[in-house]
Amino acid sequence: MALHTILGANGTIATELLPILHQNKEHIRLVSRRPQPVSYAQNIAADMLNYDEVISVVRGSDIVYLLVGLEYNYKVWQRDWPVIMRNVINACKAANAKLIFFDNVYPYGIVNGKMNEATPFNPISKKGKIRAEIDMMLLNEMQSGALNAIIARAADFYGPRCTDKSVPNTLVFSRLKKKQTPQWLANAAVPRSLTYTPDAAKAIYILSQHPEAFDQTWMLPTAAPPLTGKQFIQLAARYMHGTNKVQVIPKWVVGFIGLFNPVMKEIHEMMYQDEYGYWLDSSKFEQTFHVKPTPYEEGIKATAEWFLQG
Incomplete structure (x- = not known):
């Protein structure tokens, strides 16, 4: 060993x-x-x-x-x-x-x-x-x-057992658990790998x-194709039994809050990832080790169940 x-x-x-x-x-x-x-x-x-x-x-x-x-x-x-x-x-x-x-x-x-x-x-x-x-x-x-x-x-990333280190967990699952409208940063219409x-x-x-x-x-294995923020929230809402409305937080709002909030200031410079989205291609890992990433629907369901049990 x-x-x-x-x-x-x-x-x-x-x-x-x-x-x-x-x-x-x-x-x-x-x-x-x-x-x-x-x-x-x-x-x-x-x-x-x-x-x-x-x-x-x-x-x-x-x-x-x-x-x-x-x-x-x-x-x-x-x-x-x-x-x-x-x-x-x-x-x-x-x-x-x-x-x-x-x-x-x-x-x-x-x-x-x-x-x-x-x-x-x-x-x-x-x-x-x-x-x-x-x-x-x-x-x-x-x-x-x-x-x-x-x-x-x-x-x-997103998933069970990670709360404060995941933006989707904080803005989507945590808010749905509180019966609040889920949020997404900058643009909920572009595909974004998680x-x-x-x-x-x-x-x-x-x-x-x-x-x-x-x-x-x-x-590392990441499901493809990526979902848009809206699609991610729709699945989360289904399994959290909450609203699938999306409250998009514009970049300028994060920038303004960042004048007073250090964490939001740090998030602001990374919001290009939310504005433009991205597709992480893990095919090298998948083909080499014959491993398939967890589909988004399955991962979102498991994460929702963990939040609902907590």
Whole structure:
């Protein structure tokens, strides 16, 4: 059995990955600033900005998952992400551990057509430029042969057990549970990919089990074709027994609120994704590993059921 170490053990994807590792009888080490005890895993507190602590928690690992989530603020990202990535890269090299970095699609900017592993970086946001920078740090290590690693990319996600880290969960499912009108950002008429969180966790475990998958980028399984915001809300409303009316929040409103609300200010610069939509093409993963993503209707139904039970 290999030792699988999760850096950022309290996050959404870690929550989904943990039972998968346990079911497969892997040794598990959970690392976060404030670890929550899990009986069948090592639980260690560490600061990813402290190199000595990162070296210590990575030592002895076979697979390391970088699932850290930082405050949604580009200044925090600019300050901390390069330090974290360099610490984790060096710690994995010292431990001879393989690294899987769970990433988003921010480095690609606006893409006409499908977004896949060959899509060039063209970030148009501050946060996208930071993600592209740390991706290049990792890609350079991979290309040099100094580190076996994977960049695993997901679209923005939705699913059960993730509430405050998912815009669709917050604006659609949470509001429907409160008998409120569901909301969507900028444009509810363009198709926009969303990754189902259980699919993402299963996929990164699959990648960990295939040595030939390393030193590559992989788009994680995401249903296709993408739904529009209106279509997503219609399905959610059906299973939440609520209204399928859509309240679209215009970009200028988010910009105005962002003058007073730091989180909305950070969301504002990313709203090109909602204005123009995008299609994440995961066919490489699906064809390589013979895995099909959960259809939107099935994922939305399961998410609705989880919200209704809560």
